[in-house]
Amino acid sequence: MNTTIDTIMTRTSVRKFSETPITAEQINILLNAGMAAPSALNRQPWAFIVVDNAEILHRLGKGLHFAKALYTAPLAIVVCGNLKMKLPLYKEFWVQDCSAATQNILLAAKALGLGSLWIGVHPVENNEKKVSEILQLPKHIAPLNIIALGYSEDEQNPKDKYDPKKVKHNLWS
Numbered sequence: 001m002n003t004t005i006d007t008i009m010t011r012t013s014v015r016k017f018s019e020t021p022i023t024a025e026q027i028n029i030l031l032n033a034g035m036a037a038p039s040a041l042n043r044q045p046w047a048f049i050v051v052d053n054a055e056i057l058h059r060l061g062k063g064l065h066f067a068k069a070l071y072t073a074p075l076a077i078v079v080c081g082n083l084k085m086k087l088p089l090y091k092e093f094w095v096q097d098c099s100a101a102t103q104n105i106l107l108a109a110k111a112l113g114l115g116s117l118w119i120g121v122h123p124v125e126n127n128e129k130k131v132s133e134i135l136q137l138p139k140h141i142a143p144l145n146i147i148a149l150g151y152s153e154d155e156q157n158p159k160d161k162y163d164p165k166k167v168k169h170n171l172w173s
């Protein structure tokens with residue numbers, strides 16, 4: 001199979017990581033992949049916070065629901081929207097722009113042999129508040145999610161999610 005398609009089809013969420021660190025070169029590739037994403041009117045309304053401090057990772061893992069993966073992840077990238085870059089008419093497009101950047105990072109991680117997990121922050125108010133507090137974010141920087149990254153401790157078993165019932169042709173009925 002084509003390697004890009006193979007990367008897409010075999011990516012899966014990883015929630016337990018080994019202690020092996022991620023190199024500066026790998027981080028650079030992940031950030032480049034994020035910023036290569038499409039965005040509405042090419043506004044690129046994103047900001048990325050690279051977190052490799054174990055204490056901060058632990059505080060994030062403790063502060064959010066369903067974020068225990070951050071206890072073992074050696075690295076996280078917090079994907080944020082810069083609300084000063086929001087489009088005046090289409091204010092919510094920042095969510096889609098930053099989601100596209102996130103998916104690019106997940107796939108780049110897979111291509112580098114790394115595991116990853118998308119941990120949702122926006123629009124869960126408690127999560128937004130916690131992340132903003134812990135990372136001392138200014139008001140106009142809105143955390144969308146936290147991507148936990150590292151080498152997977154477990155074997156990865158991608159799910160087959162293809163469901164023909166979810167596809168319609170031309171008309172709904």
Ligand SMILES: Cc1cc2nc3c(=O)[nH]c(=O)nc-3n(C[C@H](O)[C@H](O)[C@H](O)COP(=O)(O)O)c2cc1C
Pocket residue numbers: 011012013014015065066067117118119120159
């Ligand atoms: C918007 C969003 C929020 C998510 N939040 C969490 C989360 O807080 N904690 C978690 O363990 N997984 C989270 N996930 C990962 C999903 O649980 C996971 O993608 C789903 O179960 C499918 O599994 P797969 O990624 O292995 O294909 C999130 C995924 C998305 C897209």
